[in-house]
Amino acid sequence: MNRSTRHTLLALALTAFAGIASAHEGNGAVGGFAAGFMHPILGWDHVIAMLAVGLWGAFLGSSAIWVLPVVFPLVMAFGGALGVAGVPIPGVEVGIALSAIVLGAMVATATRPPLWVAAVIVGAFAIFHGHAHGTELPEAANPLAYSLGFVLATGLLHLGGIVFGLVVRWPAGKIAVRVSGAAIATAGVAFLAGAV
């Protein structure tokens, strides 16, 4: 398939799925793919934690670069299922803030645990993020499109972290990534202060 054909197919698919552009629409993040896609992106506590997962994966290198971003959405879906089922998890907001602190600190301190330990840490925090998303799922106009949207957005946020994390191969890049980790941890402290 050549480039032109790919672009044409992409254009057709996007055109078929598109709706009328409506600025200042009052319904906000309710229902459908767009709402699900925007949900993780509009919450800074989610954004920085997911960027941190990607950064840490890139920092750890090897298979961690993709294992951590795969573990996160899967366990997040489990947390979401708990939220959908109405199973309460105490301190969800605190858990989300802590995820930014811990994951940011891991990047800032260049901690390199075994892959399974990193996966357990990431997975534990993913439950809190998933629970927060899952509680909104029943209100979505189209739950499947909503869940596809927020899983995709989560993956793209991880990808953003991975792409930035790839600069660790250069000495200056390594410093930049560690400083970013420190910034994420600091922001996490601010979110924690707001949550408690």
Next chain:
Amino acid sequence: VSRRVRRGAFVALCIVSQGAAAHGSVAGLGNFFSGVVHPLFEPAQLIALVALGLLIGQRGLAATQPAGLSFVLGALLGLLAVVLGAAPNVDPFLLAGAGLIGLAVLTALHLPRAVCALIAANVGLGVGLGSAPEAVAGSARIVMLLGSGVGVCVWMFNVVGLVHEAKRPCLRIGVRIVGSWIAASALLVTALALAPPRAATLPQAQADKASEPLVLNVAR
């Protein structure tokens, strides 16, 4: 036409276009092509087809022939049942299946060819049964179902072909990541379908809605 004009036209189309309506005939497409694009507007069918395409493509050319044949036969059987009047709600079945297939893709599970073929037959059957057109009758209904049969095969085998071509290690990992995303989404929506209504925790207006039977709401 210059590239800039084509891009402008594309952006304009994206802004003014409406989402295509599932199950009915899509305006301007005719019955046959409405059937062809039907799986694209049914999220449960779409992710089941993509998941199956990833699984077969990942498994290699050897698995493609029996699985592909089983899929086509299953889809034909499902469509035939629809012609005879069957119209079951297969979305939960497709979602659960897509979730399991997504996990198999994620783990790059080396399933035997016979198992791949069995999975493909079931997905084909489910998608076929889920293709019942609404508000379309007579010969138009048959034509639309024919289009659906062609469409489900075209979209599924396209995914198989793309995965076959993904030889580079990073692309193979990309296939596994997409499998994990499908599994995650399917798990969530299956949980929603099985979850009891939470009337006690919702305001009255939402509680009224929640007290209704919970059914999957997939782009109808």
